[in-house]
Amino acid sequence: MPLKLDAPVTVIFGYDAHKSVVKPLIIKWDGRQYKIIKIGFHHTYREGRTLFHVFSVASNTAFFRLILNTDNLFWRLTEVEGD
Amino acid sequence: MINLPFNQKPSTLMHIDLNSCFATIEQQANPFLRGRPIAVAAYDSPSGCILAPSIEAKKLGVKVGMRVKEGRLICPDLKIFSPDPNKYRSVHLALKKLLLTYSESVVPKSIDEFVVNFEGYPSFKLGMFNVGHQIKSKIKSEIGDWLTVSIGIGPNRFLAKQAAGLHKPDGLDEINHQNYQDIYSKLSLTDITGIKQANASRLNSRGIYTVMDFYNSTIYDLRSAFKSITSYYWYLRLRGWEIDDVDFGRKSFGNMYSLPKPFTNPADLAPILHKLVEKTTYRLRLSGYQARGIHLGILYRDHSFWHHGHVCHSYLFDSTDIYKRAFRLLLSSPYRQPVANISVSVFDLLKTNNLQLELFQSIDKKDRLAKAIDKINHRYGQFVITPAMMLQTGDLVPDRISFGGVKEIDLFQI
Numbered sequence: 001m002p003l004k005l006d007a008p009v010t011v012i013f014g015y016d017a018h019k020s021v022v023k024p025l026i027i028k029w030d031g032r033q034y035k036i037i038k039i040g041f042h043h044t045y046r047e048g049r050t051l052f053h054v055f056s057v058a059s060n061t062a063f064f065r066l067i068l069n070t071d072n073l074f075w076r077l078t079e080v081e082g083d
Numbered sequence: 084m085i086n087l088p089f090n091q092k093p094s095t096l097m098h099i100d101l102n103s104c105f106a107t108i109e110q111q112a113n114p115f116l117r118g119r120p121i122a123v124a125a126y127d128s129p130s131g132c133i134l135a136p137s138i139e140a141k142k143l144g145v146k147v148g149m150r151v152k153e154g155r156l157i158c159p160d161l162k163i164f165s166p167d168p169n170k171y172r173s174v175h176l177a178l179k180k181l182l183l184t185y186s187e188s189v190v191p192k193s194i195d196e197f198v199v200n201f202e203g204y205p206s207f208k209l210g211m212f213n214v215g216h217q218i219k220s221k222i223k224s225e226i227g228d229w230l231t232v233s234i235g236i237g238p239n240r241f242l243a244k245q246a247a248g249l250h251k252p253d254g255l256d257e258i259n260h261q262n263y264q265d266i267y268s269k270l271s272l273t274d275i276t277g278i279k280q281a282n283a284s285r286l287n288s289r290g291i292y293t294v295m296d297f298y299n300s301t302i303y304d305l306r307s308a309f310k311s312i313t314s315y316y317w318y319l320r321l322r323g324w325e326i327d328d329v330d331f332g333r334k335s336f337g338n339m340y341s342l343p344k345p346f347t348n349p350a351d352l353a354p355i356l357h358k359l360v361e362k363t364t365y366r367l368r369l370s371g372y373q374a375r376g377i378h379l380g381i382l383y384r385d386h387s388f389w390h391h392g393h394v395c396h397s398y399l400f401d402s403t404d405i406y407k408r409a410f411r412l413l414l415s416s417p418y419r420q421p422v423a424n425i426s427v428s429v430f431d432l433l434k435t436n437n438l439q440l441e442l443f444q445s446i447d448k449k450d451r452l453a454k455a456i457d458k459i460n461h462r463y464g465q466f467v468i469t470p471a472m473m474l475q476t477g478d479l480v481p482d483r484i485s486f487g488g489v490k491e492i493d494l495f496q497i
Contacts, residue, residue, distance in 0.1 A: 043173035043174075048463040048465075
């Protein structure tokens with residue numbers, strides 16, 4: 001089962017103007033660096049007027065659920081599974 | 084009418100059903116879950132109700148409505164997930180947006196089902212099967228590569244839905260005037276959407292045992308079986324004539340909650356009741372309605388059910404007014420037993436912007452206060468301003484997607 005948490009996380013995020021794609025590229029978490037190889041799903045929701053982007057992503061060995069708060073541009077890690 | 088033939092009109096209706104919706108979306112989000120038996124359950128506790136098993140779990144025998152512990156008896160490796168309503172709404176809205184590129188007549192029937200009418204739209208000329216294949220392909224490329232849909236095509240909504248159920252998952256079938264006899268002859272009565280054991284028994288009592296018997300029955304045979312207008316509807320449905328193109332409109336607003344602890348005392352139930360009322364009345368006001376009727380339903384742990392409704396003299400919109408009446412209903416219950424499930428709904432609705440002034444209280448002041456609180460909650464998030472009574476409720480009564488109802492889903496569009 002995924003570990004549920006709510007912790008700040010370092011995310012390197014990329015925008016490809018040619019493909020019009022934005023995605024998290026690398027996560028630094030718990031002293032380790034994970035290269036994101038797959039975006040499983042991306043969705044958004046609002047709490048009040050604040051828009052949140054949720055990225056469900058996978059490295060070779062682990063799944064992560066990342067949330068970007070578009071008010072302050074801070075990232076939080078809310079689920080981890082594997083590795 | 085006595086010998087109405089099967090409708091010869093070309094099939095213009097398409098029913099799209101997202102397979103194992105919640106579970107498949109979880110597998111879409113987390114690639115490590117793909118191909119594995121998982122299920123989304125209302126709660127991940129042993130007595131939590133399974134809402135959506137994945138296709139792999141279904142193949143092993145896990146069914147919707149089972150308890151988590153029952154699912155794990157069948158499949159010890161079954162992974163259980165709590166619902167993530169925002170994720171499912173997002174897929175629903177993306178699918179709706181995709182379908183609107185083919186026809187403006189797109190009707191959501193539930194979070195995972197749509198009916199699209201192609202009659203008169205240019206996309207109909209592409210051919211319904213071609214459009215079906217295109218939709219499947221675009222879902223994979225634009226929404227999620229793990230998502231599959233079963234698509235049914237027919238001359239009416241009923242047959243389109245029936246066709247969507249012929250081959251699950253990922254089916255694409257049509258029922259029309261050329262193949263209906265072949266398909267009907269392979270189905271049992273209870274395979275028909277809307278015919279379960281009780282209706283099958285009614286039909287059996289009139290000597291109707293197969294779908295072809297059902298089809299070949301006269302309207303008089305069916306009337307003697309159903310003893311209602313339903314017989315006429317079935318007579319038309321089975322012959323491909325439209326009878327289900329009906330918008331039932333809004334009749335009520337309600338919220339329900341299954342309690343994690345078996346509270347008995349009304350004082351313990353009051354905060355939960357208050358939160359249910361707050362959620363219900365927020366939606367009521369957001370949609371521009373007022374209500375006269377309040378209904379409370381309680382399912383007890385011993386499976387007994389008590390419910391009671393009350394109709395007020397005037398229309399209400401204020402949470403406190405409605406809560407007071409709901410709490411009175413709660414106190415009027417003759418039972419003091421552990422509660423499993425509690426539901427509140429308001430009915431007898433009136434859509435209006437006008438207020439009926441009252442002699443002994445300032446109704447417009449109450450209206451302004453409710454609007455101000457709603458505005459703050461809308462700006463900063465639900466329950467930023469809450470009644471003190473609700474302070475203990477925390478994560479109780481979480482966001483959920485109701486079965487069937489999607490009337491307010493567009494409110495979540497961003």
